[in-house]
Amino acid sequence: MRGKAPAAGSRLTILLCVLCLLLVTGCAKQEPQPVPPPAESPAAPIRDAAPLENRVKPRTTNIAGNTFNYCANGSADLVAQQATRVLFVVHGYGGGACEFAELALRTMPAQQQATTLVVAPGFIWLQQPKRGELRWGAVNWAQGDPANDTQVSSFAVLEQLTERIALPRVVAGFSGGAQFTTRYAAASAHDAERFVVGDPSSYLYFDAYRPDVSAAELAACPSYHQWRYGTDKLTGFAAKVGANTMRERYGERTVWYLIGLKDNDPRSPSMDQSCAAMVQGSNRVERAMRYYGYLETVYGKDVYQRHTQHRVPGATHSLQQLFDSPEGRAALHG
DSSP: OOOOOOOOOHHHHHHHHHHHHHHHHHHHHHOOOOOOOOOOOOOOOOOOOOOOOOOOOOEEETTTTEEEEEESSSSSEHHHHEOOEEEEOOOBBOOOOHHHHHHHHHHHHOHHHTTEEEEEEEOOOOOOOOOOOOOOTGGGGTTTOBOOOOOBHHHHHHHHHHHHHHOOOEEEETTHHHHHHHHHHHHSSOOOSSSEEEOOOOOOOOSSOOOOOHHHHHHHHHTTTTTSSBBBOOOOOHHHHHHHHHHOOOOOOOEEEEEETOOOOOTTSSSSSSSHHHTOOOSSSHHHHHHHHHHHHHHGGGGGGGGEEEETTOOOOOHHHHHHHHHHHHHHHH
């Protein structure tokens, strides 16, 4: 006898069981898909709502666990929201960070004042140093040496400020600050819109050639190509970078050279008169002219598309006369 066919309800139950089994089996074979991590936003400076001020004042920040003094119209730690660029200005051997920052701010067009953070690092601070403050000797900061009793290079200080602020920037220096700026432009991995070199006592040469100097004169000054005048016997920050890298970097930078045409006193008390400086020229104007011509022997004529010289008629060795001129204003704010 044939068995009875399952009832309609039983058939439906069996069909549902089969479907469930198939679904369970299929789900078991599927592995969960990983959830992609959220996209990281690009690095940005720490921003704060505090507006930029229309004046500069002394401030402090922390560099490698030490106190560092600077002058600015805003904080280098919590950058004002409206800041779109930073102007670093580097004082001379006599100090005067606030003086340079004030001049930079005063000569700035009104529309730029509202959006430009002016920072003047204080490598020489005239007040009595406090415990834990970064301080340098009278001249060694201009070649990137470490602060007293530390391993913190003056070049590393500006690099840290650059990384912290992270805005388009101009780096400008006067006199000893110009010596700092030209060597920093060669040694640092951080570029800028331009480096402004105003009336330095000496320049960094990348080979043993010195324009318009005899072999006998060079022989009488065996140290003429040693760091900071040349690339022999590099020390500190520069030694870690190396001569070849500095030469390559400097040629790629955009550098504006400002020279006061009356800054030609061969007996200027603030001018470097070591033999290594004297083989570069007898006064600042002569040194500037020779160095600018020398660049072509290292990099070819194309270097003058990036390196330009701007002569300021009537300017002596004066921060005010040099940077409060049409050429100086263009260099700082153009």
